[in-house]
Amino acid sequence: MKRIHFVTAVMILILAWSVVGYAQDFAHIEALLDRIEQRSSFENTDFSALVNMIVEDPEKGIEKIVVRQFSRNNGEKFLLLIQEPVANKGQGHLRDGDSLWMYDPSSRKFAHTSLKENFQDSDARNSDFVVESYATSYEIEGYEEGKLGNFAVYIVSLAAQSDNASVPYSKIWITKDTELVLKVEEYSLNRRLMRTNLYPKYAKVGDNLIPVQMIFIDELVAGQKTQMSLSEVSTNDIPDHVFTKAYVERVNR
Amino acid sequence: MRILLTIAWRNIRQHKTKTTIIGLIMAIGIMVLVVGNSLMDTATAGIEKLYIKNFTGHLMVTGSTKGRLTIFGYEDNTAMEQAVPRIPDYAKVVEFARSLPYVEAVNPQVSGMALVSKDDEQLHASLFMGIAPDQYLTMFPDNIEIHAGDFWSEGGEGILLNKAIADQIAEYRDVVIEPGDRLLLTSISQVGGMKIREVEVTGIFSFKQSTVQLDFTSLVDTSNARALSGMVLGHVTPAELSVEEQAFLGQIDEESFFTDFDDLFSSVLVDDIATDDDYWYSIMGENTTNDVFSQEDTGAWQYLLIRLRDEKYLTQAQADFNRFFDEEGIPAQTLDWLQSAGAMAEMSKAVKSIFNVIVLIIAVVAIIIIMNTLVIAITERMGEIGTMRAIGAQKRFVRRMVYLETLLLSGISGLVGVIGGAVVLGILNLVGLKANNIFVEMIYGGKVLRPELSMSSVVMSLVVVIVVGIVSSTYPTFIVMRTSPLKAMESSR
Structure with missing residues (x-):
């Protein structure tokens, strides 16, 4: 009888150890995701950049879009001004809290949208779509160690757990030593690969590390790809008047 | 021929009850055909008329x-x-x-x-x-x-x-x-x-x-x-890309991006933004081109x-x-009204095809009932036909007499059916069939359907009843003709 008790106790111990072991592993990855998020956050600083997008479409060809971006408090206030294509030059999107204005320079008119309004009659709000966080919007399903190019990486599998998540499942490749996200795969609900995102270039901006070159590959349409690069990046203070309708109008004169 | 017609007419009048029942069944069948087909014809014409007259014309020209x-x-x-x-x-x-x-x-x-x-x-x-x-x-x-x-x-x-x-x-x-x-x-x-x-x-x-x-x-x-x-x-001008941007076009080898640690960090300029107004109000550059483009x-x-x-x-x-x-x-093309009217018109047509099938099934059922009634009616007269044959009536004479009777009955019933159908359609036209949901609205091609008597459905129904009459009297007549007069007379006892 004593022997049976002993075996049971050992089994419980092994089980408890394995559970704790897993929990510790996940905690380590959770901490890693938190650090990545902190490092790319611009909570108390302004941020500006010139964003270049090259859209490759197998049918439409290549299109270049250049947007100037000004942002404050992680996008609580932002202004996007289109510089290219020339036909759309000056079109702007200005956000201030729950208000979003769109500006058309050809008519010099603003159209207003409230971010408080429910998104297409769903339970989600427009504002829910603004911020996405790996740490809070996803839970870790598992991870493994592997290699991407010459870098040793963690390959972390995530599953959405909040409405803020943009995709149901994703897999991210994070360098083990420098903790940089190099690649993300986005999956649909039935685990079909929809998009692959590559982050081949980073830049140090103040205390932050941000990707300045990104490639988004549409896995559903062969040959469809967007590359995005950031230049003229700055975290210097942006004057308050930049986040106003008057500025958007004046800068277009 | 005149004698045959007289005999046929007399026979029809003699079997009053039977004639009334068969005639009624045929008339109702024809009425159903006339009303059903007219409804569908009106609805089809309605959708076509609705779009051609009000929204698309007969033809649309667009760029290719x-x-x-x-x-x-x-x-x-x-x-x-x-x-x-x-x-x-x-x-x-x-x-x-x-x-x-x-x-x-x-x-x-x-x-x-x-x-x-x-x-x-x-x-x-x-x-x-x-x-x-x-x-x-x-x-x-x-x-x-x-x-x-x-x-x-x-x-x-x-x-x-x-x-x-x-x-x-x-x-x-x-x-x-x-x-x-x-x-x-x-x-x-x-x-x-x-x-x-x-x-x-x-x-x-x-x-x-x-x-x-x-x-x-x-x-x-x-x-x-x-x-x-x-x-x-x-107009859209071809995008001008830098050498670096061009490097990422087409097929890419993702592994090749991640070879060297130093390559992961860009030489991207992290600027100190100027704070003077000149900078802030000139970031969009020259805007005159925008006016031309818009x-x-x-x-x-x-x-x-x-x-x-x-x-x-x-x-x-x-x-x-x-x-x-x-x-x-x-580089231009033409589209007919149905192509230019879009999904709603095409959906109406598709839904209507389903209803056409339903009307067709009803028509087939009506035809089967009419045929069955005629077959029974002629088979029941086996004894009478046997007697006629026994007293010297030729096969050809009897066959023609039966066909004529059927034609007379079909013709009169068909006419009654068409008149009945016309009356029903007239009432529906006055009242108007209101569509109480989108599905019905699609079938009607509008909110109200006012059905009109369709001549094609009248002609088709009359042809159907006459053909059905001849076909359904051929088989029993053939059976009766093959039976000897004696046997035929015995069967009536």
Whole structure:
């Protein structure tokens, strides 16, 4: 009888150890995701950049879009001004809290949208779509160690757990030593690969590390790809008047 | 023949009960056929008439395109990706259209979709048709009812807002839109970017015969419609890419991006932003080019709707236009009314085909009942026919007599059935069959169906009853003729 008790106790111990072991592993990855998020956050600083997008479409060809971006408090206030294509030059999107204005320079008119309004009659709000966080919007399903190019990486599998998540499942490749996200795969609900995102270039901006070159590959349409690069990046203070309708109008004169 | 006719008529009158029952069954069968087919014919003609007369004309000319183009724009997944093409060499095309003797009227249009806002509040969305009122009213003189206000003045700007949209805005947003109000129309597309126009409501209207899609459609002046549809003089220039940007085009090897740690960090400039006003107000550079690029392409149209003097010219018109486009090298195409009317019209047709099958099944059942009744009726007369044969009547004589009887009965019953059907249809026409849901509305091609007696259904029903009569009397007559007179007489005992 004593022997049976002993075996049971050992089994419980092994089980408890394995559970704790897993929990510790996940905690380590959770901490890693938190650090990545902190490092790319611009909570108390302004941020500006010139964003270049090259859209490759197998049918439409290549299109270049250049947007100037000004942002404050992680996008609580932002202004996007289109510089290219020339036909759309000056079109702007200005956000201030729950208000979003769109500006058309050809008519010099603003159209207003409230971010408080429910998104297409769903339970989600427009504002829910603004911020996405790996740490809070996803839970870790598992991870493994592997290699991407010459870098040793963690390959972390995530599953959405909040409405803020943009995709149901994703897999991210994070360098083990420098903790940089190099690649993300986005999956649909039935685990079909929809998009692959590559982050081949980073830049140090103040205390932050941000990707300045990104490639988004549409896995559903062969040959469809967007590359995005950031230049003229700055975290210097942006004057308050930049986040106003008057500025958007004046800068277009 | 006269003797035969007399005997046949006398036989019909002699078997009064039997004749009445058979006649009634046949008459009801014919009535069902006439009413069912007339309903379907009216509904089919209704949809065709509804669209041709009120929205599409017989033929639509557009620029050549791959997508599924309708008067409402693209109705496939290319809608956001490609702009509706402008008709190339529009002046030449319209001149050619007007030169054709069978063309009665032409009307150019532009289509699009916009969000509708007022006082910083987004209220609704609306499809729109950009039109020139005088040409539109010439083409479709009786398709709209104006409830308040009017069209914009000639050469002016404005929107004639659909009453269904105005009603929904009043109900759900508690905002009453009236003529004189100014609305902001915002259109967004991947191709044209974002366009915002402030337009005065000059009137509230509704289409006299409408569908869900049309209830969602307003009429806008051409200048604003062109702007909202991105029909500006500017054109897309090929993108100029740096060497670094070109390196990422086409197939890429992701492993090759991640070889060296130093390569992971960019030499991207992290700037100190200047703080003086000169910097902030000059970041967009020279803006004069923008004005050139956003100038309206006056005279450009997406659709040319054509009404013919008669539908019989449709094939000829399509052939003539296609020949003209080939000869002149104009990349344009023609679409018939069904293609240009879009998904709702096609869905109506599809739903109607299902109902046609149901009517066909009812017709087959009615025919089987009629045949069965006739077979029984003739088989029952075996003894009588045997007696006639025994007293010297020739096979040929008896056969002709039976056929004549059947023809007389079918003819009279058919006539009664047609008259009965006409009366039923007359009543339905007066009362009007109201569609109480979208599904029925699609079958009717409108909100109310007033069925009319269709001559094709009358002719078809009479032919059916006579053929059925002959076919169904042939088999029992054949059996009776093969039976010896003695046996036939015995069977009647």
